[in-house]
Amino acid sequence: xxxxxxxxHDIFRPPPTAGVLGVFTHLDATLEAIGKLxxxxxxxxxxxxxxxxxxxxxxxxxxxSPVRMFTLIGGIxxxxxxxxxxLWMSYDWPLVVGGKPIGAIPPYVVIMFEMTVLxxxxxxxxxxxxxxxxxxxxxxxxxWDPRFTNDKFGVFVPAEPAKxxxxxxxxxxxxxxxxxxx
Amino acid sequence: xxxxTPRVTYDFVTRTIARTLxxxxxxxxxxxxxxxxxxxIGIITLLFLLRxxxxxxxxxxxxxxAVFITCFVFWVGIAHSGTLISAILFLFRSGWxxxxxxxxxxxxxxxxxxxxxxxxxxxxxxxxxxxxxPYPNERGLWPNFKSPLIWDEFAxxxxxxxxxxxxxxxxIPDIAAVRDLATGWRKKLYTLCSVGWRGTNEEWRHYTxxxxxxxxxxxxxxxxxxxxxxxxxxxxxxxxxHATIFAPYFVAGAIYSGCAMVITLLVPIRxxxxxxxxxxxxxxxxxxxxxxxxxxxxxxxxxxxxxVAWYGGNPVERAAFWYRxxxxxxxxxxxxxxxxxxxxxxxxxxxxRTNLTALFVISIFVNIGMWFERYVIxxxxxxxxxxxxxxxxxxxxxxxDWGIMAGSFGWFFMWFLLFVKNFPAVSISEVKEVLPPxxxxxxxxxxxx
Numbered sequence: 001x002x003x004x005x006x007x008x009h010d011i012f013r014p015p016p017t018a019g020v021l022g023v024f025t026h027l028d029a030t031l032e033a034i035g036k037l038x039x040x041x042x043x044x045x046x047x048x049x050x051x052x053x054x055x056x057x058x059x060x061x062x063x064x065s066p067v068r069m070f071t072l073i074g075g076i077x078x079x080x081x082x083x084x085x086x087l088w089m090s091y092d093w094p095l096v097v098g099g100k101p102i103g104a105i106p107p108y109v110v111i112m113f114e115m116t117v118l119x120x121x122x123x124x125x126x127x128x129x130x131x132x133x134x135x136x137x138x139x140x141x142x143x144w145d146p147r148f149t150n151d152k153f154g155v156f157v158p159a160e161p162a163k164x165x166x167x168x169x170x171x172x173x174x175x176x177x178x179x180x181x182x
Numbered sequence: 183x184x185x186x187t188p189r190v191t192y193d194f195v196t197r198t199i200a201r202t203l204x205x206x207x208x209x210x211x212x213x214x215x216x217x218x219x220x221x222x223i224g225i226i227t228l229l230f231l232l233r234x235x236x237x238x239x240x241x242x243x244x245x246x247x248a249v250f251i252t253c254f255v256f257w258v259g260i261a262h263s264g265t266l267i268s269a270i271l272f273l274f275r276s277g278w279x280x281x282x283x284x285x286x287x288x289x290x291x292x293x294x295x296x297x298x299x300x301x302x303x304x305x306x307x308x309x310x311x312x313x314x315x316p317y318p319n320e321r322g323l324w325p326n327f328k329s330p331l332i333w334d335e336f337a338x339x340x341x342x343x344x345x346x347x348x349x350x351x352x353x354i355p356d357i358a359a360v361r362d363l364a365t366g367w368r369k370k371l372y373t374l375c376s377v378g379w380r381g382t383n384e385e386w387r388h389y390t391x392x393x394x395x396x397x398x399x400x401x402x403x404x405x406x407x408x409x410x411x412x413x414x415x416x417x418x419x420x421x422x423x424h425a426t427i428f429a430p431y432f433v434a435g436a437i438y439s440g441c442a443m444v445i446t447l448l449v450p451i452r453x454x455x456x457x458x459x460x461x462x463x464x465x466x467x468x469x470x471x472x473x474x475x476x477x478x479x480x481x482x483x484x485x486x487x488x489x490v491a492w493y494g495g496n497p498v499e500r501a502a503f504w505y506r507x508x509x510x511x512x513x514x515x516x517x518x519x520x521x522x523x524x525x526x527x528x529x530x531x532x533x534x535r536t537n538l539t540a541l542f543v544i545s546i547f548v549n550i551g552m553w554f555e556r557y558v559i560x561x562x563x564x565x566x567x568x569x570x571x572x573x574x575x576x577x578x579x580x581x582x583d584w585g586i587m588a589g590s591f592g593w594f595f596m597w598f599l600l601f602v603k604n605f606p607a608v609s610i611s612e613v614k615e616v617l618p619p620x621x622x623x624x625x626x627x628x629x630x631x
Contacts, residue, residue: 027619047383050192050359051614052390060383065391071399089316089324097328110333110410117403118340121396125347128392135384146362148381149355151192151620175622 012133014140019158021143022171022179027053029175030153034059036170037157046139048154067127074123075116082115083108143182190459192614199606199613200360202455203368206603209454217595224589227582228303236306238582243573245564249583250304253590255432255556257297258338258411260549262404262433263440263472264290265345268352269400272393278468280612281461284356285451285602286444287349292597293443294342296590303586330413337410344403348396354379355389356606408436415559421502422563427486434479435552438522441472442548449542451602460608463536470535473548477526480555484523498568505566506558510576514554514562521551 004012024030030047034056037045047056086108094102148154155176157167164181171179231238241248264286271279302308314335316325325332358379361372379385412432415423425431445466452461491503506515525547534540565577601607 025620026622028621048381049383049386050196050381051355051611052386053619056383057387062383062387065388067388067391068395071392071395075399085316086327089318090327093318093323095323095326097326100328104328107328107333110406111327111336113402113406114333114336114340114410117399117406118343120399121344121347124392124395124399125351128351128388131388132385135382135388136378139382139384144380149359149362149379150196 011137016141016143016182017139017158018161018164018182019142019156020164020167020171020179020181021145022155022157022174022176023145023147024153024155024174024176025151026175027055027153030155031055031059033155033171033174033176036174037155037167040166040170042157042167045155045157046142048144048148048152048156050149050151050153065131067124067131070127070130071120071124074126075120077123078115078117078119079112081119082112085115086111143180190617192617192620195460195613195617196359196363196610198457198460199356199608199610200363202457202602202607203360203364203604206454210599210603213450214596214599217592217599220588220592221596222589222592223585224587224592227585227589231303231306231582231586232308238580239586240578240580240583242577244567244570245561245577247304247560247564248577249557249561249579249587250300252553252556252560253587254297254300254304255411255560256439256553257293257300257590257594258408259432259436259439259552259556260443261290261293261297261341261345261440262408262436263444264288264293265341265348265400265404266437266440266472267444268348269397269404272397273401277616278465280609280616281465282444282448282469282608283612284349284352284609285448285607286440287345287352288598288601288605288607289440289443289447290345291342291349292594292601293440294338294345295597296594298338298342299590299593330410330417333410334414337407341403341407344396344400348400351389351393351396352609352612353605355381356610359610360606405433408432415563420563420567421496421499422506422559422566425487425490427483427490431480431483431487434476434483435522435555438473438476438480438526439549439552441469441476442545442552445469445473445541445545446549447598449538449545451607455602455607457608460613463538466538466541467532467535470529470541470544473545474526474529477522477529477548481523481526484519501568502563502566506562509562509566511558511562511565514558518551518554518558521547522555525551 022033024033030049034045034047038059038061047060049056087103090102090104096102100107142156142158144156145152145154155171157171159167161181168179168181239248239250264283267279267286268283268290271283301314302311305311305314316332316335318324327333354376357372358376358381361369361376364372409429409432412428416425416428418424448461448466448469452458488503488507491499494500505511525544528534528540528544534544561577
């Protein structure tokens with residue numbers, strides 16, 4: 001764990017959430033656990049996987065990521081910045097070059113295009129970082145296992161100690177090879 | 183993956199790729215030493231250029247764009263196949279890209295870093311580099327946005343930024359995977375670089391979407407960058423430059439040379455790091471098919487250029503192309519035509535496409551050919567330009583030109599070798615994506631999508 005300064009630590013490292021973590025070897029067992037958890041009314045559980053799988057996305061029924069709005073707004077902003085940059089700079093010190101109009105659009109399209117891509121790409125990155133950071137903040141400090149980046153799937157179900165036994169049984173019943181409380 | 187064997191499991195993939203970060207052996211350090219030695223030659227040459235001026239390079243009127251600009255276009259070209267493989271083939275959902283795209287993408291970033299040095303070396307007074315930034319001079323005059331050189335600056339700047347963030351984005355889940363196997367200082371480094379990646383469904387949800395949009399933005403970008411580079415020439419009125427065919431011709435040439443460079447780099451890396459089971463002959467065959475396709479487009483563009491020079495009936499243009507093929511630089515032109523026009527057609531033969539030694543040799547000749555293509559377009563067009571017929575100086579590169587060029591190869595290979603040693607050179611999560619996922623019921627079934 002990287003030590004964080006106090007205010008950041010309070011935001012991103014809240015005290016651990018009580019719950020049950022199931023470690024799975026098989027994708028279909030993980031999917032079964034997700035289905036059973038949703039049927040039992042759980043909504044706030046977290047699924048870990050070493051790779052993105054459409055089956056997991058479909059089983060969770062997640063909404064499309066809001067990152068696309070970041071890309072769109074960034075792209076439009078970039079195009080506008082490109083247009084403003086070229087036109088304003090040309091009219092600020094008007095100088096006829098090659099007998100072309102001061103504010104010639106065709107050559108400026110190149111700059112507008114490049115700025116669209118640049119701003120679109122950078123705001124996409126911001127979108128991923130913001131959304132992932134907010135998700136991490138919402139999830140809080142939850143249990144995790146280093147094998148989840150290698151070859152294991154995981155499901156963490158937040159549960160009070162009193163209700164943990166039910167969640168534990170559910171994960172075991174779906175084929176979790178290891179279940180632990182935290 | 184072509185035919186994943188049962189041995190190739192998720193765990194096998196992680197461990198095989200994580201092993202490349204261990205001790206790579208003597209061969210690696212010899213290569214790294216050679217790269218650093220080449221870079222040292224470049225730095226010493228640059229110091230001489232700073233002390234005695236650009237006159238040390240072979241510039242002679244009317245050839246003021248020479249080896250430095252040739253190398254600039256060459257390296258920008260090399261940079262192109264990386265984004266092609268990582269972004270365009272991603273959008274086409276071609277599974278074979280997963281094993282080779284990380285190498286190609288790293289190559290892209292380092293090639294743009296190399297290319298970016300050449301305009302700076304070419305301006306001669308590097309301490310005035312900030313004059314390239316669009317801000318008004320002391321009389322309040324802004325840069326001329328109708329100049330293709332300004333477009334080029336925006337295109338290369340955007341390309342460098344976007345290809346770098348694309349590379350880093352792809353690396354994050356993989357660095358997290360090697361972080362969880364590493365110990366010691368590497369653990370600390372990878373913990374920092376993986377920015378807390380855990381592989382939660384929320385992370386993957388935003389990550390996969392964002393990656394898709396980055397690929398969608400990078401795809402038109404890669405086509406635009408070499409088009410803009412080609413307009414540096416095509417917007418001018420020099421015969422041999424002033425042609426509408428230039429943008430697609432340059433883009434095809436760029437991808438052709440880039441794919442060849444990927445082959446040149448992957449053959450030794452696969453051997454050095456024992457990646458035979460992840461990077462198979464099938465991947466090389468697909469790369470060489472890309473070479474064949476783009477090489478054929480380049481060959482077609484050569485035919486078009488000469489045909490139009492003859493059929494267009496413009497005596498100036500006709501003279502320029504006659505000078506290219508039969509003037510004092512005939513050897514450069516014919517090297518280019520043989521390496522790019524004829525050599526790629528060897529790849530129609532399957533036994534050559536699947537023979538790594540043959541591919542390695544061909545890829546080196548392709549890169550020699552593509553370097554000479556830029557040399558012919560830039561230097562020979564200028565040397566043979568008919569508007570100043572009283573100038574008869576013949577341009578020849580000097581030791582300073584070759585020294586800087588050697589330095590650029592050292593710089594590129596140094597960064598590349600440091601990268602493959604310290605970061606996962608093959609994408610861990612994407613190679614796993616094309617494997618059949620572990621299932622209870624019917625283990626070993628084919629992967630979804």
